Amino acid sequence: QMAERGCKPDVFTYTSIVNGLCKTGNTNVAIKLLKKMEERGVEPCLFSLNVIIYSLCKDKLITDAFNLFSKMKNSSILPYCVTYNCLIQGVCNLGQWKEATSQMDEAKKVFDLMISMGFLPDVRSYNILINGYCKCIRIDESMRLFDEMSQIGLIPDSFTYTTLIGGLYLSRRDLAAKKLFKENSVSGRPLDVVTYATMLVGLCNSGNLDEALKLFQAMKDNGPVPNIVCYSIIIDCMGKSGRIEDAREMFSSLSAKGLHPTVFTYTIMINALCKGGFLHEAYDLFKKMEDHGCLPNSCSYNTIIKG
Structure with missing residues (x-):
């Protein structure tokens, strides 16, 4: 209708439609619209391409996501940290975690590529990899990334600590999990209820009910509210x-x-x-x-x- 009335859709119009299509699970239609944009001389913006890459990764169509990523690199639109994060997350989410060692190696390659291209990883970049390694019971790699965060000036958030504490308990490294929880507690950074719940699960699964009850009481006394x-x-x-x-x-x-x-x-x-x-x-x-x-x-x- 816009075209019939002589109103030419611009990049913002196309991007809004692409975003809506991807959110409703119509990624294939969004890709067709992307091609139509280019045919009509409208160059896609970074946001529209990121939305499609995110949607492809969500649908586990990683090859298609990487093809679009390669197309971005060969154009005037440079991928940004968000783009790399989408790809890393997509690779991490492939397959079953028991068979995910190769996927994590691929995810780390994308992470390293991001750095080599001059983009500094953000907290989310590290959290995605740390979470993946923890689920694969590769806790040493997770801890190395955690140490690396502080070395480059990134402050781990509650998700970082929660993931690592869960991973340490999963690896039966109970003392290390307690130490990490205590370090975060005394640092002054607020702990959320999810972090406490992760600690409670770890303590209970290792048979430390009395210790779990003390922590539970501390939550009731000082927060966060259980x-x-x-x-x-x-x-x-x-x-x-x-x-x-x-x-x-x-x-x-x-x-x-x-x-x-x-x-x-x-x-x-x-x-x-x-x-x-x-x-x-x-x-x-x-x-x-x-x-x-x-x-x-x-x-x-x-x-x-x-x-």
Whole structure:
């Protein structure tokens, strides 16, 4: 309609449409529009190309993303840090993490290419790689990148610390995880509830319920305020440690605190009751789930059947 009325679409018009198409999952249509732009003499901008590269990476079409990236480098539009971050994230997200060693090596190559092209990685660049290495249980590479951040003047954020703490616990390096958490605590940088929840999971999985309870109490005293995830972690550990009464008491206190149990919270409480021999109570709680607007999932059914 614009063309019919003599109003020629400019780069901003095309970019807005490309952005909308990618957000609605129509990446192929966005690419066709990109070609039409060029045919009509409208040169794409960095933002429009970044949007398509991000969308291609999200759809795991990494080859197509790299082809567009190569096209950018050969044109007057230079890739920026955001472009490299999209590619690194896309490569990291390929395949299963158990088979992701080669993908992480490829992601590191893109990271090194970014530096060689004169672009300094930002905190997000490092976080993407650190997260990938942690999931592959390559914690030493993660820690090297973490040390490198401070060397070039980047300040790690809560995501960096949360990822590393989780990775250290996954690698059974509990003392290193506690040390890193303590270092971040005394540095004055605020820790968010996700970091605390990661610590609680690590402590509980390594059988340190009492230590987890101390940390949980510190959250209640000084913040951040524990959310339903944190309560669920503690209830789960109490149940697995045979402290059924404590788990029951904490579960019962949730509504008074304005917290709504999730399907995970209900399931772990049902599991605790089953293991404690309270089968009728477990079944009653299972029936109450739906009454409270929480539909049981397959895990909930498996738990009550096994109980």
